[in-house]
Amino acid sequence: MTGEKLAQRNYYGKALAELAMENPNVVVMDADLAGSTKTSDFQKVCPERFVEVGIAESNMIGIAAGLAASGKIVFASTFGVFATGRCWEQIRLGVAYPRLNVKIVATHCGISVGEDGASHQALEDIAIMRSLPNMVVIAPADAYEAFAATKALAAYDGPAYMRMGRADFPTILEPDMEFEIGKATVLREGEDVTIVGCGQMVSSCLEAADFLAIEGINAEVINMSTIKPLDTETLISSVTKTGCCVTAEEHSIIGGLGSAVAEALCDSVAVPLERIGTKDTFGESGKPADLMVKYGLTASDIIAAAKKAISRRM
Amino acid sequence: MDEEITLSDLENIANRLRLHVIEMTYAAHSGHPGGSLSAADMMAALYFKFLRHDPSNPQWEDRDRFVLSKGHVAPILYAALAEAGYFPVEDLITLRQMGSKLQGHPVRGKVPGVEMSTGSLGQGLSMACGIALAGKMDGKDYRTVCMLGDGELQEGQNWEAAMFARQAGLTNLIAIVDRNRLQITGDTEGAVGLEPLPEKWKAFGWNVIIIDGHNMRQILEALDKAAAAKARPTVIIMKTVKGKGVSFMENNAGFHGKACNDEEQAKAVEELRAVIQ
Numbered sequence: 001m002t003g004e005k006l007a008q009r010n011y012y013g014k015a016l017a018e019l020a021m022e023n024p025n026v027v028v029m030d031a032d033l034a035g036s037t038k039t040s041d042f043q044k045v046c047p048e049r050f051v052e053v054g055i056a057e058s059n060m061i062g063i064a065a066g067l068a069a070s071g072k073i074v075f076a077s078t079f080g081v082f083a084t085g086r087c088w089e090q091i092r093l094g095v096a097y098p099r100l101n102v103k104i105v106a107t108h109c110g111i112s113v114g115e116d117g118a119s120h121q122a123l124e125d126i127a128i129m130r131s132l133p134n135m136v137v138i139a140p141a142d143a144y145e146a147f148a149a150t151k152a153l154a155a156y157d158g159p160a161y162m163r164m165g166r167a168d169f170p171t172i173l174e175p176d177m178e179f180e181i182g183k184a185t186v187l188r189e190g191e192d193v194t195i196v197g198c199g200q201m202v203s204s205c206l207e208a209a210d211f212l213a214i215e216g217i218n219a220e221v222i223n224m225s226t227i228k229p230l231d232t233e234t235l236i237s238s239v240t241k242t243g244c245c246v247t248a249e250e251h252s253i254i255g256g257l258g259s260a261v262a263e264a265l266c267d268s269v270a271v272p273l274e275r276i277g278t279k280d281t282f283g284e285s286g287k288p289a290d291l292m293v294k295y296g297l298t299a300s301d302i303i304a305a306a307k308k309a310i311s312r313r314m
Numbered sequence: 315m316d317e318e319i320t321l322s323d324l325e326n327i328a329n330r331l332r333l334h335v336i337e338m339t340y341a342a343h344s345g346h347p348g349g350s351l352s353a354a355d356m357m358a359a360l361y362f363k364f365l366r367h368d369p370s371n372p373q374w375e376d377r378d379r380f381v382l383s384k385g386h387v388a389p390i391l392y393a394a395l396a397e398a399g400y401f402p403v404e405d406l407i408t409l410r411q412m413g414s415k416l417q418g419h420p421v422r423g424k425v426p427g428v429e430m431s432t433g434s435l436g437q438g439l440s441m442a443c444g445i446a447l448a449g450k451m452d453g454k455d456y457r458t459v460c461m462l463g464d465g466e467l468q469e470g471q472n473w474e475a476a477m478f479a480r481q482a483g484l485t486n487l488i489a490i491v492d493r494n495r496l497q498i499t500g501d502t503e504g505a506v507g508l509e510p511l512p513e514k515w516k517a518f519g520w521n522v523i524i525i526d527g528h529n530m531r532q533i534l535e536a537l538d539k540a541a542a543a544k545a546r547p548t549v550i551i552m553k554t555v556k557g558k559g560v561s562f563m564e565n566n567a568g569f570h571g572k573a574c575n576d577e578e579q580a581k582a583v584e585e586l587r588a589v590i591q
Contacts, residue, residue: 027451048451049451051447051482053474053478054474054477054478054481056471056474056477056478058437058440058471058474059440059443059471059474059475059478061440062437062438062439062440062441062443062444062471062475063440063441063443063444063447063475063478064444065430065440065441065444066381066430066440066441066442066443066444066445066446066447066448067444067445067447067448068444069422069429069430069441069444069445070444070445070448070449070452071448072448072451089434090437090440090471093431093432093433093434093437094430094431094437094440094441097421097431098421098422098423098430098431099423100422
């Protein structure tokens with residue numbers, strides 16, 4: 001059921017290169033990582049609107065704010081740890097507070113960054129960006145959604161953060177999909193348990209649902225690619241039916257998608273919730289697939305969590 | 315903006331702005347008078363002579379832009395904007411009150427004429443770089459002026475921005491350092507020293523102009539020289555006195571972030587009224 005493996009960042013680069021032709025107000029910035037974040041695809045076709053700031057992320061965000069205040073649609077990219085943590089307060093004051101049109105788009109998020117180790121594995125970025133007023137937070141499920149979300153962000157007037165991984169992930173959506181900010185999609189219907197995922201974990205959620213079906217458990221799978229604003233309508237309507245919930249994210253269980261869902265459930269239907277994510281820990285160097293197993297981020301972990309959620313409901 | 319305005323007119327305006335600062339911070343029982351007063355002469359020169367702006371059209375796309383990196387001296391910016399006609403002078407007294415547009419630190423979108431939100435030090439020059447860069451991209455000839463505190467130059471981001479401005483050829487950018495030598499702790503050189511400051515800016519590829527920040531003729535000449543620079547961005551380091559114009563506030567770090575009590579207020583108002591024509 002999953003398609004070929006593609007890197008989200010490659011499709012981010014493709015979308016930016018198209019935006020270079022489509023919108024003369026788009027400006028793209030990078031901090032010495034254009035080849036890795038794929039903003040180099042924009043640089044190649046539109047060098048006059050590409051801004052290299054060197055290894056200076058805080059300065060990049062300040063410049064981005066100034067550009068946006070002058071009418072530009074700014075995409076500022078680097079790795080997730082640096083795009084959020086290194087310059088969080090610059091984003092808070094310069095971008096989020098005055099609600100300026102800056103898109104902070106990070107690659108190399110999650111533990112699947114692999115060999116570079118914990119210093120480069122963003123596992124807290126959703127939490128810290130979600131806490132900022134005015135900030136939209138997006139984690140696309142695959143390369144196609146990364147492409148569509150990039151286009152949607154260019155059309156959206158306001159601050160946003162989008163996180164992507166480094167590696168090639170299975171594609172699960174259609175290449176020409178439509179993306180709407182703040183709209184979750186039900187990828188598979190079921191009545192026994194709601195499984196909510198974001199980023200590359202969505203494909204693992206679908207895989208888990210396939211295995212659960214063999215055991216006669218029908219899971220509903222939701223792609224919550226916008227974590228803020230959270231599509232509570234889709235979430236609540238699903239858990240009202242299933243009575244229990246699992247979240248899955250390549251991020252800490254503190255402050256990310258799991259927390260956002262927990263907050264929404266507390267506000268309306270407090271069903272049992274199991275959260276898959278890293279457990280208040282840093283990552284380490286290793287092969288991405290091995291790390292996903294060691295840190296409990298596989299379809300097997302989601303299956304176990306689904307069964308536990310169901311048992312807690314009963 | 316006014317070609318006919320004289321040096322003594324500008325000096326008089328600067329003192330009017332100072333009086334506003336004293337009255338605003340007194341009414342708010344808080345705020346930052348010291349660094350507002352040291353910047354007053356430059357602010358008068360900017361808003362009443364140098365900047366090409368239109369208070370009746372704050373969004374005019376060819377306007378010169380001003381970014382107050384040392385956002386805690388919001389009172390002097392608000393006073394200048396009000397006197398220039400961006401909003402009624404009577405509003406100044408609402409400084410720092412709940413519901414007022416005049417927040418403790420400047421907020422973009424809340425106050426006409428405020429270009430960027432500032433208040434957390436070390437960020438304004440980066441923002442000004444972005445505005446200046448947009449001007450270059452769009453082929454506009456507006457100038458971007460950024461006022462920095464001297465103490466805030468201890469924030470490393472300023473030097474990231476300084477490097478970038480040179481690299482990007484932002485000759486349309488003017489930085490002004492209010493070199494009053496005092497930060498909350500006391501003497502900047504006793505905290506983490508900034509000197510040799512002109513040499514630092516030169517090493518980062520900037521034109522450096524050093525002036526007496528309370529000499530109106532020197533201020534205007536420096537701004538014109540900075541605007542005419544073609545090869546590099548320019549920084550004007552203006553030597554100033556913190557608290558300038560109120561005897562007991564001058565060179566007194568205690569008035570960095572403290573308003574006058576009743577007795578001090580009466581004396582400050584009396585001193586300033588005496589020099590305002």
